[in-house]
Amino acid sequence: MNFHPMILSGRGVTAVLGPTNTGKTHYAIERMVAHGSGVIGLPLRLLAREVYTRVVEKVGTNAVALVTGEEKISPPNARFSVCTVEAMPRETNAAFVAIDEVQLAADLERGHIFTDRILHLRGREETLLLGAGTMRPILERILPGITIVERPRMSQLFYAGQKKITRLPQRSAIVAFSADEVYAIAELIRRQRGGAAVVLGALSPRTRNAQVGLYQEGDVEYLVATDAIGMGLNLDVDHVAFAQDRKFDGFQFRHLTPGEMGQIAGRAGRHLRDGTFGVTGQVPPLDDELVERIESHEFQEVKVLQWRSKALDFSSLRDLRESLEVAPTVPGLTRALPATDSRALEHLCRYPEILDISTTPARVEKLWEACALPDYRRIAPAQHADLISTLFFDLVRRGTVNEEFMAEQVKRADRTDGEIDTLSARIAQIRTWTYVSNRPGWLTDPTHWQEKTREIEDRLSDALHERLTKRFVDRRTSVLMRRLRENAMLEAEISVNGDVFVEGHHVGQLAGFRFTPVSGAEGPDARAVQAAAQKALALEFEARAARLFASGNSDLAIGSDGFVRWLGDPVARLAASDHVMRPRVILLSDEQLTGNARDHVLARIERFVNHHIATVLKPLDDLSRAEDLQGLAKGLAFQLVENLGVMFRRDVADDVKSLDQDARASMRRYGIRFGAYHIFMPALLKPAPAELITLLWALKNDGLDKPGYGELIPALAAGRTSVVADPGFERTFYKLAGFRFLGKRAVRVDILERLADLIRPLLQWKPGTSPRPEGAYDGRRFMTTTSMLSILGATPDDMEEILKGLGYRADTVTAEEAASFLAAQDPAPASEATAEAQAETAEKTEDAADESASPGNEPVTEAPVEGPVAEPEAAAAEANEGGAAAAAEPEAPKPVLLWRPAGRNENQRAGRPQQGERRHGRDEQRGEGRGQGEREAKGPGRSNRRPDGKPGRGNRPERGERPDRGKAPQPARFEAKPPRKEKPVDPDSPFAKLAALKEQMKK
Structure with missing residues (x-):
């Protein structure tokens, strides 16, 4: 049985008590180096490292030893030892002994160790106990005769209330009690304030020292830590903020006691500089009573100290367990709750193999020694007990720990890849083997393993410090x-x-x-x-x-978004003004651009914008400045400028009719074209002018954000003759870019005028004259041709929509009727005309397909061109070609559409739209986009024929004709109408003379 008698006397013992920042630790160091030898015990390895450095500075490296559970620096002639309290010797011959933070003797987890050192360890000449003032009554009770010295705080502590984490002042320490919370706060501070150092109890001393160094050296202004900073660390902290007020003490979650909060808050302020404390995050403001107690350092006295018997009986496992449960006999002491070592012993006593081998006092004592292995990994008690049993069996059977097993475990931890949690777990693992290597008698070659584990721990610590810095610090x-x-x-x-x-x-x-x-x-x-x-x-x-x-104009550019860019960087943006072609320039600059420099930049950009508009829109600019236009011509020019270069002719039909030839000629000199459907300036239909025109309109009408501007304008400005129209886009952009919205397509206005040029001779052709132009029918109607499809880049179905939108109406006849009528019109025999029509139709269909594939045209869907088609016999012969067994049933040929201008006078020519076009213009403004013929078809986009090729209900026959339902189509019959009753004509009138002249020509 090992028995350590209690020393229930305070003679030669001095207790230096007081709040934080009273210089207690500094005083102990000064007293120790004044003696020939000494031992000082500290609560944390981090603090032990700090004190070791300070003592070395005073007496030299060879005179100081550092002893912790995981680290040992033992020069041969060391006179002073700096230890953690757990690593302090049970007995010593040193002249001086000091124990720091003695109030931890009341801690439920570690308190019994501090109590043991207070009661049993003494210096030959002087013993100092350092701690909080709350320890005075209990020390005077259990150590009668002790000398008490109270030291006042050097600076004052003030409550600063509650603040957001991002509003905390510099040189602040934020305290939390879980790794997840610490990391989350540090990440927030990095994003908002540049970075924070992180101090956790689970970090290795080297990593914690490096993190504290970041803060102390000023690389970061914030420290996020657990309550480890409350244990005597000398940090340059001005403010302490509690981000949590509950912690897990090893047994349960509980609120911090006022004394613990005072200990942590006391880290604020160093020497003569005052400090502040407060709360942050989700912690509510502190009540007035608690604030007053913290500020005045008045806390509840410590009434009992945790105690565990050191008089252990190793006769058997049962005797050992019973000796650990002995209750104290001294008032003021209470039996401690089971610690890590006693809980491990309880688990091991359930293993039959442990009971079988622990039969002698030496083996029982060895088992208890193995149970002292700290649980650095924070794993389950059963797993920790399994590791202890492995070590214990090696110690009993082999005399030392199996180094092959240890090498395998150490090798697993010897990796520096991974993130923070991975590296922390490896450090915890290697710390276990560092502890094993420092246990006397446990290894054959302890020096090798001490060096190896220390090297691995240092590398892992450096890697962890690098990861923490990279994650939580903005360098x-x-x-x-x-x-x-x-x-x-x-x-x-x-x-x-x-x-x-x-x-x-x-x-x-x-x-x-x-x-x-x-x-x-x-x-x-x-x-x-x-x-x-x-x-x-x-x-x-x-x-x-x-x-x-x-700079030159080539360095500046105006984008479609309205920004003026200089060498690619935006320097100004355009805004609307009173005149559409004179936008306002708003300079984009910071306040540093002032005075003459700003004026020069603004003037240069304005000069460029005006020059760019005048150059790209020169025809429009010249027209706006025209001085030689008078009367109606000047008014018409003004309207054209206001409409940015394109107008529907129907809108100004009366003004155009009133213009004489001189006025028209003067307007044509400015590049104005009087088309059949539009009055426009062809030079403005090019991509660059079209894009600039749409931008100027968008600036004037807040159209930059309107549907279609960002997507539609590049497509319209790409030189296409027609595009598929999107009803969801702003229609004004089509018009400004020189396109007209017709059915499912938008067609460029100059292409529509070319279409009018193709239609005009077809309607001017007289039946019976030779040759008959392609597409001409009877002088009143015409058929679509491949040339029309080619210039529009459209399909036959699109062509129907376009012609209807332009005010034309369609009559439907069968292919046989059309072929028979054309044969009668042409001087060639009917069979030859049919053959020629077949060849011509096929040849022009191929040409149209080739042209539709050229750049600038959309592909044209292959479809039969309206006009004469092959006879059924030819179609049947073509179907049987290739050795077919039976004659194929010929498909019914599609009907032919004959187009005529809509209006009362059907003899009007293309280029002179009347009522039909005006009516279409009103429909287009309402967004309908269809003409009279389409309205008769009862719906947009519907065909005037049924799927079977027969006339639909929307296509009424000419007056005097009545189709028979259910019968095969009959050849068209052209019957003479009964002669009208002529009115008497004055023989002297011009009309009578003209009629007589025609009769003579016929004869």
Whole structure:
């Protein structure tokens, strides 16, 4: 049985008590180095590392040892030892002993270890107990005769209330109690304020030191940590913010006690500088009583200390377990809850193989020694117990841990790839084997394994620090912030492509005369960085203004979005003004472009815009300035300018009729064409003028966002003769680009005039004269031709819609009727005419297909061209070609559409639209887009014939004809109508003389 008697006396023991920032740890270091030897115990490895460094600075490396559970630096002649409390020796001959943060003796998980050191460990000459003032009553009770020294706080602590995380001041520490919450807060601060250092209890000391170094050296202004910062870490913190007020203490989730909150909040303010504390996130504001207690450092006294018997009986496992459950006999002590080692022992005692092998006191003691292995991995108790049993069996059977097994485990952790959680798990794993390598007698070659595990842990720690920094720190911001704190003049430069750099870090982009900072640049520091960038931008703006003023027109361009660009960067945008062809120029620049430089830039851009419009729209500009036009011609020119170069003739028909030949000639000199359907300027139908015209109209009418502008204009400005129309797009854009909306297609107006030129001679042809033009029928009607289809880039179905939209009506006759009538009109025999019509039709169909495939035309769907078709016998012979067994039943030929102008006077010629076209114009303005013939067909896009080729109900026969239903179509009969009763004619009238002249010509 090992027995350590309690020392229930305080003689030679001094307790230095007080709140944080009282200099207790500093005082202990000064007292220790004043003795010949000493040991100091600290609650954290991180704090032990810090104190070790400070002691080395005073007495040298060879005189100081560092002993923790996972790290040991033991020079041969070391006089001073810096340890974690768990690693302090049970007995010592040192002249000085100090134990820091003794209030942790009340902690449910680690308290019994601190209590053991307080009661059992003494220095030969001096013993110091350092901790909070709440420990005074309990220390005086269990250690009578102890000397109490209370030290006041060097600075004051004030409550700052609740603030958002993004509104916290610089040099703040945000406290949370879970890794997920710490990471989430750090990520938010990185995005909003440039970055944060992260301190977690699960991090290795090397990683935590590196993260604290980021904060202490000023690379970042924020620290996100768990309550580890409350354990004596000397940090340059001005404000502590609680992002959580509940924690898991190893047994349950509970609220922080006022003393714990005071311990953490006390990290704010160092030496004589005051500090503040508050809450953030979802934590409600602190009540007034709690605030007053924290500010005045008045907390509830510690009433009991956690205790576990050190008088352990290793006779058997049963005796060991019973000795661990012994209750204390000293008032003020309470038996501690089962710790990690005792819980592991409970699990192992359930294993039969453990019971079989633990038969001697030495083996029982060895098992208890193995149970002291810390659970760095935070795994399930059963898994942790399995690892301990493996180590214990090796120690019993082999005398040492199996190094092959250890090598395999160490190799698994020896990888630096992966993210934060992966690296943290590997560090926890390697820390386990670092602890094993530092246990005396556990390994054959402990030095090798200590060096190897330390090397792997260092590499993993460095990799984890790099991942944390990469994820939670913006290096650009951190370097700039350090330079700002040093009050150094920041150097800025601008690259050729407009990237702006401050101190070598990219801070934004300069496009034209506007500076755009990089995303995430916010807060007062960001404003200082931008101020440094603006100094460089002011000079750059002046230089750019001079270059733009001297630049040529080729460096400037106007986009379809209304922006004026200089060398690709937007420098201005166009806006509407009183005159459609004189848009207003709005300069796009920051405030740094001022004075003469700004005036010169604006004047240069305005000069370019006016020159560009006058050049691209020269015909329209010249017309707007015309001085030689008078009367109706000048008014008509004004309307044409207002309509940006294209008008429907029907809208100004009366004015056009009133123009004399001189007025028309004067207008034609300005490039105006009087077409059959439109009055327009052909020069404006080219892609560049069409695109600029639509832009000017959109500026004037807020049309940049109207449907079709972004998608339709590039297609219309591509030189197409016709395009498939989209009813969802703004129709005005079609007209401005020189297109007319007809049925399912929009056709360029000059192409429609070419169509009128093709139709006009067909309607002027007189029956009986030779030769008959292609497409002519009877002088009153015409048929569509391949030439018409070719110039329109349309199919026969599209052609129907277009002609109806232009005011033509369709009459339907069968192919046989058309062939018979044409044979009678032509001087050649009917059979020869039919053959010639067949060959001509086939040849022109092929030509139309070739032309439709050329650039600028949409492909034409193959379909029979309206006109004479092959006779049924020829179709049957063609179907039987190739050795067919039986004659194929010929398909019924499609009917032929004969087009005539809609109106009362059917002898009117193309180019003189009357009532039908005017009526169509009203329909088009209403968005219907169909003529009289289409309305008779009862619906847009419906054919005037049934699927079987017979006349539909919408196609009424000519007066005097009555088709018989159910009978085969009969050849057309042309019967003379009974002569009208002529009125007497004056023989002296011009009409009588003209009639007599015609009679003589016939004879």
